[in-house]
Amino acid sequence: xxxxxxxxxxxxxxxxxxxxxxxxxxxxxxxxxxxxxxxxxxxxxxxxxxxxxxxxxxxxxxxxxxxxxxxxxxxxxxxxxxxxxxxxxxxxxxxxxxxxxxxxxxxxxxxxxxxxxxxxxxxxxxxxxxxxxxxxxxx
Numbered sequence: 001x002x003x004x005x006x007x008x009x010x011x012x013x014x015x016x017x018x019x020x021x022x023x024x025x026x027x028x029x030x031x032x033x034x035x036x037x038x039x040x041x042x043x044x045x046x047x048x049x050x051x052x053x054x055x056x057x058x059x060x061x062x063x064x065x066x067x068x069x070x071x072x073x074x075x076x077x078x079x080x081x082x083x084x085x086x087x088x089x090x091x092x093x094x095x096x097x098x099x100x101x102x103x104x105x106x107x108x109x110x111x112x113x114x115x116x117x118x119x120x121x122x123x124x125x126x127x128x129x130x131x132x133x134x135x136x137x138x139x
Contacts, residue, residue, distance in 0.1 A: 007115045037110060040117045046110035053103035060096035064089055
């Protein structure tokens with residue numbers, strides 16, 4: 001008898017960093033996870049923070065690319081080069097790494113909060129029932 005609690009888990013691809021989500025070993029989409037998070041306000045808040053942090057990280061990564069292209073273009077021209085693009089590249093790198101880290105942590109908190117809420121809602125145990133001894137599901 002399978003008495004699983006429909007817990008969520010995630011796996012991040014090592015090479016490309018693509019996140020896959022699972023509900024009791026069944027892969028589900030990010031939209032389905034978002035719909036599940038809406039049942040728990042605290043988990044949804046962390047989930048939305050993670051999306052915001054990830055967006056900031058992506059924008060910062062794009063700005064890194066722009067600063068790199070601008071600096072390479074300066075190096076290939078005959079004009080005097082400026083180190084400002086290098087400072088921009090370093091600054092955007094720090095921002096990108098920081099917000100990617102915050103996004104991962106917020107997403108982990110959201111999943112932990114969702115799973116914790118499931119644990120608090122139901123409990124399967126062996127106990128005494130009006131009909132004798134048996135499995136007791138309390139929620």
